[in-house]
Amino acid sequence: MNNLLETFGGNPQDECRAIFASLFVLQNRLQSAGEKIEEELTMKQWLLLAITSICPPPRTFTNIGAIMGCSRQNVKKLAAALESRGYLTIEDGAGNSVQLSLTDKAEQYGQTMQTRHATTLQLLFEDFDEQQIDDLFASIMKLYRGVERVEAYASRLSQ
Structure with a gap:
């Protein structure tokens, strides 16, 4: 990480590149x-359960996908795996x-x-004070x- 600071620090354009790459590395x-x-689930499966729990009705593949930032097909695939394991139901x-x-x-697992x-x-936010958390949230x-x-x-490029 110190290498990132030495290589990219001080130049806003280079810092943007480092931030962009870091988002993928952190993920x-x-x-x-x-x-x-997580003992039983992948992180994407866990995220689907977490989003489903906060998604306002109707909790459709499309609505949950919009919140998760993925396609309804990806949600459908994750949901099918979770349904087969008894964590959620898919109803008409x-x-x-x-x-x-x-x-x-799912509730018990949570x-x-x-x-x-x-x-x-x-552990993730141990080095942050309240103001830094507020600033990070805003960022x-x-x-x-x-x-x-x-x-x-x-979207414009693909037209």
Whole structure:
């Protein structure tokens, strides 16, 4: 990590490149570590359960995919695996849509893993004070707006 600071620090354009690359590196490292902490699920499966629990109805593949930032097909694949393992149900919804619902097994798993999740967050943000967490949150919200602009750009390029 010190190498990143030495190589890219001080030049805003280089720092943006380093931040961009770091987002992917951090995602990979968090996924790898998280899958050692999560006993039964992949991180993407865990994310699907977490998003399903907070998604306002209707909890369709499309709506959950929009929150997760992936296609409805990816949600469908993850949901099918979780349904076969008893973590959620896939039920017919309005029109051709389906609804996802968490099962008691998912709720129990969440309660079982609660301490591990709390410890994970504590370790991840241990070096941050409250103001830095607020600043990071605000910066990530700005990144989301930037991603929306990149998505619009990508859409224009593909037309």
